Amino acid sequence: EDMSTLRALRAEHYPRATEHIPEMVAMITTLLEQGNAYMADGDVYFRIATFPAYGELSHLDRAGLRPGARVSTDKYDKESVSDFALWKKSQPGDEKLGAGWDAPFGLGRPGWHIECSAMSKRYLGDTLDIHAGGIDLMFPHHENEIAQSEAANHKTFARVWLHSEHLADATGEKMSKSAGAFTTLRDLLNAGHDPLAIRFFLIANAHYRARLRLSNETLHSAAEQVRRLREFADRVNRTQPAAEDDANFTARVAEVRTGYREALDDDLNLPHGIGLVFELIREANAALDAERVGEQGLAELRGLIDEVDAHLDVVHAEEPGLAEEVERLIAEREDARKSRDFAKADRIREDLRQRGIALEDSKEGVRWRRVK
Template sequence: MQTVYNTYSLEKETFTPIQDGKVTMYLCGPTVYNYIHIGNARSTVAFDTIRKYFEWRGLDVNFVSNFTDLGDKVINQGKKEGLTEEEVADKYADAFLEDAAALNVEPATTRPRATQYMEEMVSFVEKLMAEGQAYEVNGDVYFKTNQFKNYATLSHQNMDELKKNAAGRLEDDDQDEKHDPTDFALWKKEVRPDVTAWPSPWGPGRPGWHLECSVMIDELLGDTIDIHAGGIDLAFPHHTNELAQSESYHDERFVNYWLHNGFVNVNDEKMSKSLGNFVTIHDLLEDDSIDPQGLRYFLTKTHYRRPVAYSRDRLDQAQAEMDKIYRTMRGLIAKADDNGDVDSDVEKQVLLLKERFVAAMDDDFNVENALTVMFELITLGNKMLTSSATASTISRVKDELASWLHIFGIDNFEEERELPKEAKAILEERKAAREEKDFAKSDELRDRLKEMGILVKDGRDGQSIEWSS
């Protein structure tokens, strides 16, 4: 029985999809104005893992995740780079897809852009206005939060405190126009000559940030969906406002299960540009010493609702675990053969481990417990490699392990881990030092490589290396 933690109820609930065998799932995607940071990637990877587990369990997942390709961030980045809004969006949307592919994130079923749904957004707002749930002031349109009785339920906040702006997260630039301080913008007028605007009954303008996701869900997934996902920082105000406007529009439940992932802290501090600890996935993947699958594993190995503590040391520790996985899988692949019978005792052990693995993942996707079971399967695989196990028995363990690893986005075992450029240069320097019989320098260079996690052995055929674990 699959359970998920629903932010709306603050409880684990039995997951029952609307349609048997199918899951409708929406993940709030990035605003495409820069390279994604490690926090964006954490959300992307966490819900890709959940999607992959559903699919591993045999469910058909209709997974929609958007690009926000408009707004002040896109406009301001365009001014910095001398690009149009569309060019900025194209550049960083492509960069996101490239980074996501490097992390083995499965492409979304649909990846819509906000600018593709302007007519639908205007129609959505018109209906809310016609039903008295929104109002217009000088070309701006606002949603009446007082008209929606459960407005603060998802964020579990006190409505009176919200009205006082105690959370410090409400818009301040248009408070004089609003009937109530918690009302939020559905449409904003746009009069700047160098900024893209779209026509509407209230004059040229742009949609409010919250509107786009409601409309894209409506158009691509339906009135009510199984899962809406995103970072916990989106629970208020973004998802709170989505819920209010969508349930007011349809007069029925918007989302059955709200899932939110935890933050990423960098070097034990909240990530921010002002602290100088802003880490982008693009920069990490540019580093030759970082294995993309190791980075994916690092982001995956913490339960999605818990915060991830990023540091280079912790990433290296995760990579050491990843290297153990590589060694075992490559050994199993080399000796596996599907022809023949599987040892019944090994089959029994594999099935018992699989039962525990499923129990862990069915418990709100508890990857930490699931990975503990997975390393027990790796231990079993290593025993098979040093025993007289048949090739078909080894193949059985290999296939089971590979299917679990796929859930965590780990599929490539064919190539050895790439050495950093610096390590390659040191190895060449060390080779020359040994040829010149400068063994003191050779030992010094060997120690430098060891600090990088690379062990060097000297043999009849020269240097050989392996990664420390």
């Protein structure tokens, strides 16, 4: 429900680890047969010494690994302190919790890392085009995924890796569920923040590899940016073309569109691309005021808006049927004004205002926008 509120596309599959134990057992069996894994005291561990590329993703200094250095020094009889568990033997009470499965190497449960490798192989194949995750998962989780997957499948595990930084509070401290210092989407909605503004804040406020600070101020700023984008798109759609195009302005729109694409090609630098778009909006409003935007210029602006919104999904996003209903009420209000029934016209305006919709009369006609 929360992801739908943020207009996030749904995945095609939401696999459960408990439904893919056979795939995990098969992969562990392959690793054991190849000598990439070994048994110790009923557990199965991955032998990192058999995978020389271990640590390349996170630029890990393997020579510097010491007991206690970001790896758990448990009591089990491992060959190396940095070897990680693929399978853990059952402990008293595991079966009562439904956490025990039969395997050729004994009754037990899979390790955390093998689940991801087995399920991704099942649905996405041996090689992923893009693997994303939080920066805290790079080591050891993603390093372990790479090691066990590439050792078992003899193919590159992921072509591109994207690691996002943490969401932080207003002070810059990382939000942590375990510490109780976190904010939910519903908290923000209950505080009156627009879900489209929250979406814009999350994807366009800062580069995905930079820490993102959440505050009322940053959310209000995002809401203002969404408002400006929507109002500009509405103005472009309502504007009649000038008699002639200003060739310099039309070229400027094309230049910004190219710059926007280049920003996204540069490690998905959406914030920089959006910055270019807002610079153009100021210039475009001045050009529209001066009637320097003809058919070609308007077409270029619409193309840019559509391209940007294909990523942001905040300009054309509406509640189902809302736009049609508002336009119908605007037409009723205009009819009432023509009939000099100003009481009805005022009542329609007030009803829309109560629903967070403001009407603005302009030379292009009546415009509407969301307000708080």
